[in-house]
Amino acid sequence: MPIYLLHLDTVAQLLVLMQPSVDEGRLLERSAKQLQQGLDDFVTVVREGAIVGCAGLKYYPEQNTGEIYALVVNSNYYNTGVSAELMTLLFEKASGLGLSSVFALSKYSGHFFVRNHFKVIEVQNLPKERQATYDHQRSPYIYQKHC
Numbered sequence: 001m002p003i004y005l006l007h008l009d010t011v012a013q014l015l016v017l018m019q020p021s022v023d024e025g026r027l028l029e030r031s032a033k034q035l036q037q038g039l040d041d042f043v044t045v046v047r048e049g050a051i052v053g054c055a056g057l058k059y060y061p062e063q064n065t066g067e068i069y070a071l072v073v074n075s076n077y078y079n080t081g082v083s084a085e086l087m088t089l090l091f092e093k094a095s096g097l098g099l100s101s102v103f104a105l106s107k108y109s110g111h112f113f114v115r116n117h118f119k120v121i122e123v124q125n126l127p128k129e130r131q132a133t134y135d136h137q138r139s140p141y142i143y144q145k146h147c
Contacts, residue, residue, distance in 0.1 A: 047082075064100045067103055106143065
């Protein structure tokens, strides 16, 4: 399970990986600048020299929690264990930060989070900073798992 430190030139690979999910409306679009600023958040799974899966983990220190975001797997690698590897990497990162829980917002991947033992929570349970940016019009479900 290779882990590569992400460099700025990796942003292009992430954008290409994310674009099909953005086009399908399953993932919020992120700019190259946003990805560059958040590179330290990301974990990746690499196969044959290419990033085939990624996810970010944004740290909310005041609440000792983290948000999983931009979780994407190349469709050629569905059902190959890449998403399980991403979850392992995310929870290793969360453990390294000493987080008590992680959460994710999703309209379309509920089965994935439930299968990974996340529970549905309400907006009021999010960190205040994240509550302020929650998109009530999109109204994604919120999934949480204790570390």
